[in-house]
Amino acid sequence: MNVSEQKIREITIEVLKEFGDNISPEKLREEVYKRVQSFKEKPSVSQNSMDSGRVIITSYGINKPGVVSKISTILAQNNCDIQDITQKILQEFFTMIMIVDISQSPLSFKELHDLLASAAEEMNIKIMIQHEDVFRSMHRI
């Protein structure tokens, strides 16, 4: 990933503030280099790079008691806020769609994804979690 000149300048100023004006040029260079490197090595998707903190969780499978409770317990335990929920049952099949705000959750998207995936396996149903943006861009102009 490229680091802009502007960013390097900001990092340098930050270092100067921290160490004061008496810092030796060698030390300054070393410190700035270290921080630019660590800045570069953070390519992973951060929560705030997305437009909203909402995800859409869709699950379906053979209906059985406790499906809704299991999923909502996982969400509640991890401080995820269910904003909307729709459920339909067609013969023995159920479909459930939840709109969930995960911006306050301590878990990353991936951690939540993995947690739900293991719950899905346990209950032998399908759970999908997708960021809201994809629905917004496909269905809203």
Place this chain on the structure above:
Amino acid sequence: MPYEFEEILETIKMTQVEHFDIRTVTLGINLRDCADRDVNVICQKIYDKITRIAKNHVQIANEIEQRFGISIANKRIAVTPVSIPFDNLKKDEFIKVAETMDRAAEAVGVDYIGGFGALVQKGFTNGERELIQAIPEALAKTKRVCSSVNVASTKAGINMDAINLMSHQIKETARLTAKDGSIGCAKLVVFCNVPEDNPFVAGAFHGVSEAEASINVGISGPGVVLQAIRDAGKIDLGQLAEIIKKTAFKITRAGELIGRKVAELLGVEFGIVDISLAPTPAEGDSVADILEAMGLESVGSPGTTAALALLNDSVKKGGLMASSYVGGLSGAFIPVSEDAGMIRAVQKGNLSLEKLEAMTCVCSVGLDMIAIPGDTPEEVIAGIIADECAIGVINDKTTAVRIIPAYGKKVGDMVEYGGLLGSAPVMPVRNLTPKDFVLRGGRIPAPVRSLTN
């Protein structure tokens, strides 16, 4: 605005059942600053630059894939056509460059890297001649490198010398990769009016007017369009166009979203969305099936060109509205080996080379992934390429030929490639020769259409 239950289910159905995916996210990288006198220095610079810029390409694409629940089938790289920055190199040195590109692609985990090519529509530089000489060996010695050569354009006309040379190189590539079904030819495209920001291999390269690095996205989705047409039932052609437009809009929006996110995280510019309908060998993910769902008995029947024109135009109209930057090839692809419906039509004798040529007049890419008998003479291949170039030059559109004279194979044999390349039935070619025409050589002048000023 809240989402309707049906809207959410529609997206889920598209991704889970109808094979909707992002076909490719291609990272374009400029190599013009890697020039040097010494080929070893050049190779080091190329390797360092590709691995530096593309280091996180695959990882980021995978994360985005998971976040949106839409699979990204391929993560690829395109570089500046290597004949441009390294015009001083000789044939053997260009092979070293290809091997370096292959190593760099492997190091960052991408399956194909495009850009081992040249733009020779008007004439050759010394370096371009050397590069073209190097193509067969380079493709035989590498796994990931793809090559494309532009031999004609509306502005320059058709360089018949280049076509003759490329026909020879195609045959040579087929011979050198004979033991793998002449797979080298699947990585080699001859173009007319080549776009500089095409994300699809084998024709992908990073054009000379592009930025330092950019992300271009190719969408897929014949399966989604097919299902929409089937669900629509008996409606007239105007309404059919409307259905296709709406579907194309949705899949292009998803493509644009994903492209922008990947570009943002990689810290490079977002280039374009290529709104081509790209089939895969998976059942139901076929352009031929769409044409048949429109009402043709089989692809190849009279009416095929009209149906394809309607499909292609509707996809463009829907896609244009959905993305701010549309580019690349942007039209339906009609590769034979990569499309289960096309393979079936060829095997039944319903689809001929001539009909495919007619179809290329109204969609993108041209004769794509077509296997022909290994003993087809060079001049005949040159004639086929010249015909495609003529269609492109006169109609001011991109056309291309990716043809495989499968070494040692006869009409009716199958050539198996596996994966996205699929399997190609060897098609008959008319036993007539254009030899005395193509071997005149020289350049067919640019058409009247080129004088637009």
